[in-house]
Amino acid sequence: MELLKQKILSEGEIYEGNILKVDYFLNHRIDVPFLSEIGKEFHRLFKDSEVNKILTIEASGIAIGTMVAQEFGCPLVFAKKNKTKNIAGDVYVTPVESFTHGTTYSVMVSKRFLGAGDRVLIVDDFLAIGNAMNGLIKLVEDSGAKLAGCGAVIEKSFQHGGDRLREKGIRVESLAMIESMNHETGEIVFRS
Amino acid sequence: MELLKQKILSEGEIYEGNILKVDYFLNHRIDVPFLSEIGKEFHRLFKDSEVNKILTIEASGIAIGTMVAQEFGCPLVFAKKNKTKNIAGDVYVTPVESFTHGTTYSVMVSKRFLGAGDRVLIVDDFLAIGNAMNGLIKLVEDSGAKLAGCGAVIEKSFQHGGDRLREKGIRVESLAMIESMNHETGEIVFRS
Numbered sequence: 001m002e003l004l005k006q007k008i009l010s011e012g013e014i015y016e017g018n019i020l021k022v023d024y025f026l027n028h029r030i031d032v033p034f035l036s037e038i039g040k041e042f043h044r045l046f047k048d049s050e051v052n053k054i055l056t057i058e059a060s061g062i063a064i065g066t067m068v069a070q071e072f073g074c075p076l077v078f079a080k081k082n083k084t085k086n087i088a089g090d091v092y093v094t095p096v097e098s099f100t101h102g103t104t105y106s107v108m109v110s111k112r113f114l115g116a117g118d119r120v121l122i123v124d125d126f127l128a129i130g131n132a133m134n135g136l137i138k139l140v141e142d143s144g145a146k147l148a149g150c151g152a153v154i155e156k157s158f159q160h161g162g163d164r165l166r167e168k169g170i171r172v173e174s175l176a177m178i179e180s181m182n183h184e185t186g187e188i189v190f191r192s
Numbered sequence: 193m194e195l196l197k198q199k200i201l202s203e204g205e206i207y208e209g210n211i212l213k214v215d216y217f218l219n220h221r222i223d224v225p226f227l228s229e230i231g232k233e234f235h236r237l238f239k240d241s242e243v244n245k246i247l248t249i250e251a252s253g254i255a256i257g258t259m260v261a262q263e264f265g266c267p268l269v270f271a272k273k274n275k276t277k278n279i280a281g282d283v284y285v286t287p288v289e290s291f292t293h294g295t296t297y298s299v300m301v302s303k304r305f306l307g308a309g310d311r312v313l314i315v316d317d318f319l320a321i322g323n324a325m326n327g328l329i330k331l332v333e334d335s336g337a338k339l340a341g342c343g344a345v346i347e348k349s350f351q352h353g354g355d356r357l358r359e360k361g362i363r364v365e366s367l368a369m370i371e372s373m374n375h376e377t378g379e380i381v382f383r384s
Contacts, residue, residue: 029305030268032261058251063258063268069224076222076255113221 001041001175005190007034008154008176014183018156026125026153030063038175039067042123042151045173049148051121053077055114055140057107057132060125064153068123077114079107079136092142096135099128107135111143118145127152127174130161137170149173157191193233193367197382199226200346200368206375210320210348218317218345222255230367231259234315234343237365241340243313245269247306247332249299249324252317256345260315269305271328273297284334288327291320299327303335310337319344319366322353329362341365349383 011024025031051072056065057079069076082105093108114120122136133150140147147170155162155174165172177191203216217223243264248257249271261268274297285300306312314328325342332339339362347354347366357364369383 023302024304028269028272028302030258030261030270032258032268033265035258036262059254059270059272062251062254063270066222066224066227066255066258067262069222070228070259073225076224077220078222078251078255080220080251110215110220112216 001038003034003037004153004176007031008178009188012188014181014186014188016183018159018181019183020126020154020156020178020181020188022125022154026064027060032063032067035063035067038064038153039071041175042068042121042173043071046121046149046151047072049121049171050119051148053114053118053120053145055079055109055120055122055136056124057081057136061123064125065123068121068151072121075113077109079109079139081105081107092139094135094138094142097131099131107132107139109139109143114139114143114145116144118143119148120145121148121151123151123153125153126156127154127162127172128156128159130159130164133161133165137165151175154178193230195226195229196345196368199223200370201380204380206373206378206380208375210351210373211375212318212346212348212370212373212380214317214346218256219252224255224259227255227259230256230345231263233367234260234313234365235263238313238341238343239264241313241363242311243340245306245310245312245337247271247301247312247314247328248316249273249328253315256317257315260313260343264313267305269301271299271301271331273299284331286327286330286334289323291323299324299331301331301335306331306335306337308336310335311340312337313340313343315343315345317345318348319346319354319364320348320351322351322356325353325357329357343367346370 054069091108149171152174246261282303283300341363
């Protein structure tokens with residue numbers, strides 16, 4: 001998605017340790033008119049996959065998931081991190097290691113909101129090593145729902161999480177794939 | 193908003209301690225087509241207030257804020273809880289006590305994303321005692337932005353947070369106001 005690449009180049013910030021921050025349009029300040037285009041693009045890619053539910057993970061995935069769900073006219077379910085008073089009853093739960101924060105947390109979805117009969121499109125902001133995406137896929141599998149595919153706004157393809165999923169036969173679509181980036185020069189190379 | 197009241201009555205769950213759960217359409221599974229109507233309603237209420245930025249708080253506010261920002265054609269900024277690696281540099285920060293979780297956390301917004309020149313509409317899922325809303329208002333004041341008003345999807349008016357804000361001259365619009373609820377009978381009385 002050319003417009004996304006341009007935004008990453010003009011508004012993204014690279015930090016040591018292969019960290020790309022897109023706080024200006026995706027992770028803190030959200031450029032909602034732009035996000036609407038992201039929603040349309042995922043719909044274009046998956047419109048023939050009979051998707052009836054979008055699944056994402058709090059917090060940064062929620063805005064993206066909302067726009068994608070709007071295009072599909074279907075509900076969004078967001079997986080929660082840690083157990084809070086606000087989730088009651090039976091949940092599907094799996095541990096996820098956070099590359100960004102260096103911790104492990106639990107990801108969970110209420111059994112009421114995911115199950116056989118659902119055809120699920122998972123969306124998230126980033127796909128790097130793939131830990132969060134793998135956790136969400138595990139929740140879909142545990143629930144008996146069908147996985148239609150995975151969509152990431154930005155894939156750090158040099159961390160190979162996306163390719164490992166593709167090797168398993170899972171359809172993964174990323175709107176921008178970063179092959180390399182350099183925090184000293186600011187250079188970003190996209191996979192074409 | 194009549195449709196919202198109907199959804200609260202048919203899909204909400206009341207628990208002891210004045211807890212209303214709306215996980216089925218707002219806080220876990222998000223009914224996005226319905227949320228689109230919520231966005232339109234807030235736009236109708238505040239369309240003459242020259243709003244150029246929507247502010248909310250993670251996580252449950254994000255989907256609502258996204259839909260409202262879409263109607264206004266403006267960016268959404270979501271305040272973050274706790275400090276993470278993902279926020280760099282200077283932030284506006286204020287403590288907020290959580291009624292739901294019984295803890296105190298920090299709420300913060302990057303100084304890059306809120307400031308003089310902004311006319312801010314704050315939106316959130318619930319307004320009860322008003323702790324989260326007061327925290328967001330404090331961030332707006334600290335930043336030098338103008339507060340256009342506050343919008344809550346559901347106000348628990350028996351906890352008086354909304355009325356205290358109105359007494360200060362702040363415009364607060366809630367799409368459903370709950371006067372009382374009873375977890376034993378399941379009865380909910382709305383303020384008309």
